[in-house]
Amino acid sequence: MLSCPRCQATIEPTTIQCPRCRLTLKAHGHPGIPLHRTEGDEPLCATCLYDADDTCNFPQRPHADTCTLYRSVNAAKDVEQPSPSPGQQLGFWLRNHRGLVGIVGLLLLSLVLVLVR
Ligand code: SF4
Ligand SMILES: [Zn+2]
DSSP: OEEOTTTOOEEOTTOSBOTTTOOBOBGGGOTTSBOEEOSSSSOGGGGBHHHHTTOOOOTTTTSOSEESSOOBHHHHHHSOOOOOOHHHHHHHHHHHTHHHHHHHHHHHHHHHHHHHO
16 A cells, blocks of 8 residues: 655555645646655655666756656666656657757748748
8 A cells, every 4th residue: 555755644546645744646636647756865866767868858857856757777777667658758859859849830930921921
């Protein structure tokens, strides 16, 4: 049985917020989006695979205390975990290519403006 990391109240895997201490356990109010939380003084990024392979571009890196995409380096070594979902991969790609996305957006907007005239 799972328990709240703050107050140890018994919780379900889909619990969004601890019913006793109100700690947020899932991100964006969605039971399917886990919100990983550091358990000590060390930020999550220190043990995160995406910090180790330098693919993370989140602004809270390298001091994240909570994160939706955290993936432990140790767990990745021990157990072959599923790779990030296509949505997560797209999110990383978009964050890493903001300039390109902006330019393509401007080009598309220009094209639309030309076509509607
Ligand atoms: S995915 Fe989250 S925990 Fe991992 S490096 Fe990025 S911000 Fe840090
Ligand atoms: Zn609690």
